[in-house]
Amino acid sequence: xxxxEKNRKKGLAAVVLAAGKGTRMRSSVAKILHPxxxxxxxxxxxxxxxxxxxxxxxxxxxxxAEEAGLALSxxxxxxxxxxxxxxxxxxxxxxxxxxxxxxxxSKAGRVLILCGDVPCLxxxxxxxxxxxxxxxxxxxxxxxxxxxxRYGRIVRDERGRVTGIVEAADATAAQKKIREVNxxxxxxxxxxxxxxxxxxxxxxxQGELYLTDLVELASKxxxxxxxxxxxxxxxxxxxxxxxxxxxxxxxxARINDKLMRGGVSFEDPSATYVDAGVKIGADSMIAAxxxxxxxxxxxxxxxxxxxxxxxxxxxxxGAVIKAHSVLDSATVEAGASVGPFARLRxxxxxxxxxxxxxxxxxxxxxxxxxxxxxxxxxxxxxxxGPKANIGAGTITCNYDGKDKFRTKIGRGCFIGSNSALVxxxxxxxxxxxxxxxxxxxDIPEGALGVARGRQRNIEGWTSRTKAKKISRPTPGPSRPAxxxxxxx
Numbered sequence: 324x325x326x327x328e329k330n331r332k333k334g335l336a337a338v339v340l341a342a343g344k345g346t347r348m349r350s351s352v353a354k355i356l357h358p359x360x361x362x363x364x365x366x367x368x369x370x371x372x373x374x375x376x377x378x379x380x381x382x383x384x385x386x387x388a389e390e391a392g393l394a395l396s397x398x399x400x401x402x403x404x405x406x407x408x409x410x411x412x413x414x415x416x417x418x419x420x421x422x423x424x425x426x427x428x429s430k431a432g433r434v435l436i437l438c439g440d441v442p443c444l445x446x447x448x449x450x451x452x453x454x455x456x457x458x459x460x461x462x463x464x465x466x467x468x469x470x471x472x473r474y475g476r477i478v479r480d481e482r483g484r485v486t487g488i489v490e491a492a493d494a495t496a497a498q499k500k501i502r503e504v505n506x507x508x509x510x511x512x513x514x515x516x517x518x519x520x521x522x523x524x525x526x527x528x529q530g531e532l533y534l535t536d537l538v539e540l541a542s543k544x545x546x547x548x549x550x551x552x553x554x555x556x557x558x559x560x561x562x563x564x565x566x567x568x569x570x571x572x573x574x575x576a577r578i579n580d581k582l583m584r585g586g587v588s589f590e591d592p593s594a595t596y597v598d599a600g601v602k603i604g605a606d607s608m609i610a611a612x613x614x615x616x617x618x619x620x621x622x623x624x625x626x627x628x629x630x631x632x633x634x635x636x637x638x639x640x641g642a643v644i645k646a647h648s649v650l651d652s653a654t655v656e657a658g659a660s661v662g663p664f665a666r667l668r669x670x671x672x673x674x675x676x677x678x679x680x681x682x683x684x685x686x687x688x689x690x691x692x693x694x695x696x697x698x699x700x701x702x703x704x705x706x707x708g709p710k711a712n713i714g715a716g717t718i719t720c721n722y723d724g725k726d727k728f729r730t731k732i733g734r735g736c737f738i739g740s741n742s743a744l745v746x747x748x749x750x751x752x753x754x755x756x757x758x759x760x761x762x763x764x765d766i767p768e769g770a771l772g773v774a775r776g777r778q779r780n781i782e783g784w785t786s787r788t789k790a791k792k793i794s795r796p797t798p799g800p801s802r803p804a805x806x807x808x809x810x811x
Contacts, residue, residue: 333433334430336381337437339439340437341355341440345440359567360598361598363394368437377449378403380405381405381406384408408421414533415532415535416531429513434513437508438560440560441559442570443573452510459512460511463506463509471491473491490528582603587607596615598615607626610630613631613632618635619634620638624641626644628647628663631646638655640657642659654671656674659675660678663681665682678695681699683698684700684702689707695713710735714758720743720745727746732754733753735752736756743762752768
């Protein structure tokens with residue numbers, strides 16, 4: 324009891340086992356790095372450990388260790404992460420041994436041990452496990468799957484106390500009938516764990532150091548082992564891409580449920596894809612098929628149309644994104660409208676109550692308040708003043724094959740349809756551009772720029788052309804070409 328009391332007082336650390344390659348993923352990318360609802364797979368259990376209050380969190384990496392360290396550190400900036408390397412995968416017990424130095428340095432009384440491929444595990448379940456670990460040498464998560472198959476069986480004595488875990492490969496026929504199985508997630512007293520690791524052996528069918536053997540060791544020493552039940556779907560590991568898709572569906576449902584309870588409406592939550600890092604204000608409406616990706620932020624009352632894709636973009640209150648529009652690293656200010664079928668590329672700012680219509684592409688450009696570009700236009704590297712109106716077919720010619728240049732369009736300007744503005748060029752306040760012009764020089768304030776070929780009307784051209792066609796003789800059958808004699 325003295326040891327347990329020390330464990331309770333000294334806090335909680337976590338070890339996440341993430342060294343495996345994941346061969347069943349059939350991928351050149353390590354399993355824990357596969358994307359899952361906006362985060363790497365391995366970031367999800369890290370977040371669960373952080374939510375349970377664990378600090379520090381030690382991640383044991385192996386395959387693609389450097390890439391894993393960088394990706395997980397970026398994905399979980401609020402977690403106190405440190406990394407230990409397992410060069411050769413010799414079992415779960417060996418993986419924890421690789422983190423021994425970090426565990427000792429943490430000075431925590433208890434250690435959560437979990438796998439990096441269990442993304443649906445929640446912080447609340449880990450908190451239950453951690454509380455159970457305050458009064459036991461080992462607390463472990465168990466569940467009863469429909470098919471126990473490959474899982475380690477929980478062995479209990481006649482009084483119902485946990486006495487060991489038998490791996491499926493080592494289980495007898497009788498033990499294989501046990502329904503309660505090990506989830507591979509533990510909370511152990513640090514003192515017990517560090518001492519007991521030295522007693523592990525590889526005398527088993529796999530020739531590995533099993534962490535599960537510590538349960539039997541604790542039982543033989545008279546220590547207390549507590550089982551905490553969990554739902555099967557929460558502790559399911561990801562072994563292949565089928566499992567990954569199943570986990571993504573579950574996590575999407577959690578994300579969307581939380582948003583709906585916060586005041587966001589979804590036309591069809593099951594057909595809407597929202598990443599974990601997305602923030603959405605109350606009274607927003609998200610249509611079916613929409614994808615909200617990365618660090619996207621939506622204010623209150625935003626409307627997202629069917630099949631729109633919004634990535635790393637900020638949309639202010641009342642913004643409307645219509646069907647099939649694609650936004651990447653753009654800002655849409657309050658009351659502005661985009662789409663349908665519009666594309667906003669990085670660096671774009673659509674000002675308050677401005678509108679961008681169908682088949683308009685905007686790149687690294689700003690449209691001022693109330694500016695309009697209704698359709699069929701490319702606006703790249705441009706500053707467009709308030710109340711300006713950009714006609715259909717307008718192009719800002721921003722690239723000369725070597726360098727990019729900006730176009731400046733002043734307040735209240737009117738750009739006629741099918742105009743080409745060859746940057747660098749500036750159009751002053753209330754300036755006009757005649758339709759079909761190619762503008763290569765600045766237009767002063769209030770002036771009209773015309774740059775097109777002068778129209779010439781040819782009287783009677785149609786009738787004369789028709790008459791020529793009628794009087795033209797009908798060609799006869801073609802004769803074979805005569806072959807020229809070759810002179811000797």
